[in-house]
Amino acid sequence: MEIIPGLPNEISRECFLRVPWTSHYKLISVCKTWGNIVRSPLFYKNRKKCGASQELIILKVRVGIRFPIIIYDPLKRSFQTLPPLPFGFQYIKFAHCVSVNHKLVVMGFLDKQQLAYKLIFVYDFCSGTWKRGADLPDSRCLFGCSVDSAKELIYIAGGCDKNDEILFTAAVYNVEEDMWEYLPPLIWGDNACHSAFVDNKLYVMKRHINGGSVQCYDPNTRIWRDMSNVNAFANHNFRFGFMHPPLPAFGRLLCFCGGNVIEFDYVEHQFHLVGTHCPRFLTVEGMTMWRGQIVICGRITGGDIAFYLFEPLRVGEHGQVGKEESWTLFSVWNSIEIGDLANCCGTWTL
Missing domain, CATH: 2.120.10.80 (Kelch-type beta propeller)
Structure with missing residues (x-):
């Protein structure tokens, strides 16, 4: 049985892998055969292998007493709210x-x-x-x-x-x-x-x-x-405080704590200061990896939600400072449109 009439099944499956994630539910609703293809445990793994997958950011926002889960596509600056x-x-x-x-x-x-x-x-x-x-x-x-x-x-x-x-x-x-x-x-x-x-x-x-x-x-x-x-901290004076969930990044373990970004060196068993607080942030709500880059998000003046690409300080031997840190703003959301940011929960590859 042909998956798509007039096309070899191998080509049809390749076409399915390249359908945008926002339309997958439409494929499922067409017929049982199409639904079985998309529901296969290998479908999203194969999308990733062929380079068709999209890396999305998972957010929780506050709207009144509710905390809907938002899936954010940074490339298209669009979002989708999951069902309650x-x-x-x-x-x-x-x-x-x-x-x-x-x-x-x-x-x-x-x-x-x-x-x-x-x-x-x-x-x-x-x-x-x-x-x-x-x-x-x-x-x-x-x-x-x-x-x-x-x-x-x-x-x-x-x-x-x-x-x-x-x-x-x-x-x-x-x-x-x-x-x-x-x-x-x-x-x-x-x-x-x-x-x-x-x-x-x-x-x-x-x-x-x-x-x-x-x-x-x-x-x-x-x-x-x-x-x-x-x-013992290997470099700089460090201000202790509440820590956000740690983030594995480039073979390092990064945390946002005490208004700064710190690195836990799990080989040397030491903490390093690798970034100071971005001056525009009022509060930081999380950090994640997206397309091989570190993204830190939080609220800025006016209550809007900002996403920054963060390049951490490079720390060499004996805590010596190498490459300086950098912050690059790449997206701002109006909090009225989606709600008040509560948490950044990580990424989802679909």
Whole structure:
């Protein structure tokens, strides 16, 4: 059976791969054969291989009491709002939104009484619908959450339960199989953690840096290692404070903290100051990688949302300063049009 009448099926499949992501739902609605092609787990992987995929930025914005999830295309300066979460869940300011292949996973809900939920919702871009995922192993919030993109696994660590008790547990979620597996317990817990998966290892940090506490998990050996000697900063005086989720970038681990961009050198176990606060930002709401560049977004004067390309300071041996940092404005949004920016959650390749 021909996929597209008059064309070889191989050519037809190549045509499908090059259809813009905003029209995929239209392909699915044409017929069962077309729908099966787009819903295939390999469809978005093959789009990436042939260079047809588009890298989008995931944002949470605040509109009244709601926090809709926005998918932003920086190249076209356009955005698409995802359907609301099931069961009326609207307060997702502190929830994690992470992408794995063509799916977006949301977890870590708090209600208005600050009680944690075990619920997980998974958005399938192919079908354009939400579904319930396997519940978190335990009720928790304010935990570290990061993705092993190569194996399509989501790691969670630390945080606190619905009684505000610190958790020492960690787990890994297989999105395709919809299954959880506990990891060995953490060395130390914290009621507000961040994490990042980089260089085939999971790093867990305290959300408020007050000494540089970091621990590292190796999935191959299933062993945690305390990296408590990161208290020393290799260059400049550093102002401690609240830390945004760390970002793996160019073999480095970057964080926005205390009004500055810092780098955690996971080889030398040291922090470096690699960027000062961009003067136009009133608040910074997150940082992510987009098309091989670091993007930092936040609110600027007037309440609008600005996106900056950031080139970090290059730090050489013994903390010596190399190439200077740079900030380049590449997009500004009117907050009245989409709402007040709450979080930048990362990127989604479709």
